[in-house]
Amino acid sequence: MAIVTLKGNKLNTIGNLPKTGASAPDFTLTKSDLSTASLSNYKGKKVVLNIFPSIDTGTCAQSVRQFNQEAAELDNTIVLCVSKDLPFAQARFCGAEGIKNVEMLSDFKDGNFGDSYGLAFADGPLAPLHSRSVVVLNEEGKVIYTEQVSETVDEPNYKAALEALLDA
Structure with missing residues (x-):
């Protein structure tokens, strides 16, 4: 389990992010039109998983805006913003x-x-929402970069995530 903070208060997650070099776990998530998406839908593309607790918070909303702006200039790359929001x-x-x-x-x-x-909060006021994390995958679905933001109210390191894409 990882330990992160929320305004300085310690929170535990249920596990740890996938390791660099590992195959990313498959998933089935719900799109805005209520259809489903799985990791296999994005095979052959570089994938940025921008993961956060709720779109209705300032930092989460800013991460979506920032990756939206950055993604417009990336070739063969999709940014997936994942939360438990409806x-x-x-x-x-x-x-x-x-x-x-x-x-x-x-x-x-x-x-x-x-x-x-491994990024759901195990305890605290945000359990069982997702901790703020970024996972970057190459075209084969291998993990090439991870970040679990240590302070939940802070933004992720956009530059490091995007540089991982360029190095892939």
Whole structure:
């Protein structure tokens, strides 16, 4: 289990992020139109998993905006923004913000994504939401970069995640 903080207060996650070089765990998540998506839908593309507790917080919303802006310039790359928010809330946010370069996916049905990626909060006020994390995959679905943000209210290291894509 990993330890992160929320405004300085320690929180535990249920496990650890996948290791660099490992195959990313498969997933089934819900799209904004209520259809399903799995990792296999993105085979052959580089994937940035931007994972966060809720789109209705400032830092989470900013991470989606930032990756949306950055993703517009990336070749053969998709940014998947994953939370436990309902698909309706995710769609509302993207519509209001003009977000078009990322795909929103929800883990609201069973939480298996948060469990298999080891990033669901195990305790504290945000349990069982997802801890703020970034996982980058190459075209073969291998993990090439991970970051679990140590302080939940902080933004991820966008530059490091995007540089991992360029090095892949």
